[in-house]
Amino acid sequence: MKSPMEEAHAMPVTSFFPVAGIHKLIAIFLVVLSWILVHKWSLRNQKGPRSWPIIGATVEQLKNYHRMHDWLVEYLSKDRTVTVDMPFTSYTYIADPVNVEHVLKTNFTNYPKGEVYRSYMDVLLGDGIFNADGEMWRKQRKTASFEFASKNLRDFSTVVFREYSLKLSSILSQACKAGRVVDMQELFMRMTLDSICKVGFGVEIGTLSPDLPENSFAQAFDAANIIVTLRFIDPLWRLKKFLHVGSEALLEQSMKLVDDFTYSVIRRRKAEILQARASGKQEKIKHDILSRFIELGEAGGDEGGGSFGDDKSLRDVVLNFVIAGRDTTATTLSWFTYMAMTHPAVADKLRRELAAFEAERAREEGVALADAAGEASFAARVVQFASLLSYDAVGKLVYLHACVTETLRLYPAVPQDPKGIVEDDVLPDGTKVRAGGMVTYVPYSMGRMEYNWGPDAASFRPERWLSGDGGAFRNASPFKFTAFQAGPRICLGKDSAYLQMKMALAILFRFYTFDLVEDHPVKYRMMTILSMAHGLKVRVSTSV
Numbered sequence: 270m271k272s273p274m275e276e277a278h279a280m281p282v283t284s285f286f287p288v289a290g291i292h293k294l295i296a297i298f299l300v301v302l303s304w305i306l307v308h309k310w311s312l313r314n315q316k317g318p319r320s321w322p323i324i325g326a327t328v329e330q331l332k333n334y335h336r337m338h339d340w341l342v343e344y345l346s347k348d349r350t351v352t353v354d355m356p357f358t359s360y361t362y363i364a365d366p367v368n369v370e371h372v373l374k375t376n377f378t379n380y381p382k383g384e385v386y387r388s389y390m391d392v393l394l395g396d397g398i399f400n401a402d403g404e405m406w407r408k409q410r411k412t413a414s415f416e417f418a419s420k421n422l423r424d425f426s427t428v429v430f431r432e433y434s435l436k437l438s439s440i441l442s443q444a445c446k447a448g449r450v451v452d453m454q455e456l457f458m459r460m461t462l463d464s465i466c467k468v469g470f471g472v473e474i475g476t477l478s479p480d481l482p483e484n485s486f487a488q489a490f491d492a493a494n495i496i497v498t499l500r501f502i503d504p505l506w507r508l509k510k511f512l513h514v515g516s517e518a519l520l521e522q523s524m525k526l527v528d529d530f531t532y533s534v535i536r537r538r539k540a541e542i543l544q545a546r547a548s549g550k551q552e553k554i555k556h557d558i559l560s561r562f563i564e565l566g567e568a569g570g571d572e573g574g575g576s577f578g579d580d581k582s583l584r585d586v587v588l589n590f591v592i593a594g595r596d597t598t599a600t601t602l603s604w605f606t607y608m609a610m611t612h613p614a615v616a617d618k619l620r621r622e623l624a625a626f627e628a629e630r631a632r633e634e635g636v637a638l639a640d641a642a643g644e645a646s647f648a649a650r651v652v653q654f655a656s657l658l659s660y661d662a663v664g665k666l667v668y669l670h671a672c673v674t675e676t677l678r679l680y681p682a683v684p685q686d687p688k689g690i691v692e693d694d695v696l697p698d699g700t701k702v703r704a705g706g707m708v709t710y711v712p713y714s715m716g717r718m719e720y721n722w723g724p725d726a727a728s729f730r731p732e733r734w735l736s737g738d739g740g741a742f743r744n745a746s747p748f749k750f751t752a753f754q755a756g757p758r759i760c761l762g763k764d765s766a767y768l769q770m771k772m773a774l775a776i777l778f779r780f781y782t783f784d785l786v787e788d789h790p791v792k793y794r795m796m797t798i799l800s801m802a803h804g805l806k807v808r809v810s811t812s813v
């Protein structure tokens with residue numbers, strides 16, 4: 270009898286590796302190999318980070334998530350279009366104005382917000398203008414454009430922006446006296462939140478009152494914004510949402526707070542409208558943006574009013590305007606202040622423009638400038654200066670305008686803006702894009718590309734916006750300077766934002782100087798808006 274060992278040796282090799290099994294293994298190996306080759310072949314012309322089968326460039330992107338805008342700058346300075354593969358989709362990033370014009374204007378209908386973006390942002394933006402396409406977008410655009418063009422709103426905004434800039438000034442003046450460090454980004458956020466609530470919805474929420482009250486709405490809104498941005502690179506977000514765990518559980522809590530605040534604003538506004546009607550005082554119905562949408566909702570009909578009949582649609586309007594008007598303007602003001610602190614020659618030139626403007630306006634108005642020595646006199650002088658900042662006069666501050674625009678070129682409040690793709694298309698530079706993917710124009714990268722702005726693209730130089738002779742402001746093509754987007758969906762609040770920013774900055778830089786707190790880290794945080802991760806901590810002093 271043979272031992273088990275001998276039996277094993279006597280067995281044909283194929284008993285351990287059956288023939289059919291080997292064929293299967295070889296077949297699988299060949300399929301995988303050809304799949305890898307096809308994958309490599311299909312990527313032969315693709316520019317961007319290395320892509321691996323199935324996971325694409327996820328690992329590299331995750332590793333660079335905290336510095337994603339600069340990571341894209343590195344790739345886009347080598348190639349004007351780069352593609353980043355992700356599991357089941359791919360993102361194409363563009364920085365060439367010719368491609369941007371194609372996406373934002375020439376073939377506009379092929380590049381809507383799209384379902385992917387919509388599904389990620391729905392919890393925050395709902396059906397609001399930022400998240401809508403087609404008819405729903407057109408109706409809101411029409412109503413909002415009409416409002417923004419109205420002289421009523423412009424005059425009202427001028428008064429509100431001046432009032433809130435003065436409130437900010439008196440907080441700074443107190444901080445100065447107490448030698449207190451302030452976080453300028455936080456103060457700007459409070460100022461712009463109060464302003465948008467007043468101009469947009471006719472309510473006074475008082476976050477900029479002297480005691481700087483806690484603001485749970487603002488905190489919850491920021492948390493929600495960060496988490497929805499994370500969804501773009503977190504393949505597990507749907508699972509977390511389903512299980513109510515991690516970031517998605519926090520998102521749910523934050524949204525509850527945000528919604529409670531928003532619905533209370535709507536209820537308050539509706540009650541005020543009813544009260545004004547009941548007392549026969551029609552003129553008391555204010556002409557803020559929310560009231561206009563409420564009236565439209567009641568009217569229904571062709572103007573698209575029927576879409577705003579319920580509180581959920583109004584909630585979407587409110588939150589979209591908060592995101593449009595608050596964070597964008599506040600972050601631009603923060604980066605501006607940082608640029609002025611780190612570019613003293615620019616700050617000096619700006620101060621000279623503001624002092625000359627003040628003298629000139631006082632002459633025009635026939636008023637003597639108040640003495641600024643002493644606390645009360647200083648405050649009076651600031652108020653006097655603010656009163657000289659009429660809507661038309663603000664337009665004369667050309668260097669300030671150039672400084673704001675230069676800030677937006679390097680630190681655009683919306684650093685990247687993705688669009689969906691309806692049908693396969695070929696971009697003007699020959700890049701093929703697939704239906705269902707995403708194309709993103711990247712203002713942050715575009716502003717830093719030498720092929721767009723010349724060899725000094727990375728330098729902060731407001732003079733690039735001024736003509737050599739006479740120093741008039743020179744606009745750039747909106748497809749090259751994309752901070753406000755371009756084409757049919759160009760920002761509706763651009764003029765209003767410049768008005769508010771220039772009003773606040775004129776007062777701040779006429780009367781104060783800012784010094785960054787030593788070792789305070791200034792870097793961006795990854796969210797839809799380019800805000801500063803640690804705020805902007807400064808010491809303030811007065812200077813007249």
Ligand code: HEM
Nearest residue numbers: 398593594597598601682683752753754758760761762766
């Ligand atoms: C520095 C300030 C601002 C910047 C840089 C800015 C930039 C932008 C950008 C890039 C978009 C396109 C966003 C997208 O496609 O999702 C946009 C859209 C929009 N902005 Fe602004 N914005 C600013 C201030 C404002 C203000 C103050 C308001 C109004 C109160 C406003 C109202 C809007 C609206 C309503 C849209 C949507 C337009 C549409 O989709 O048709 N923006 N803005």
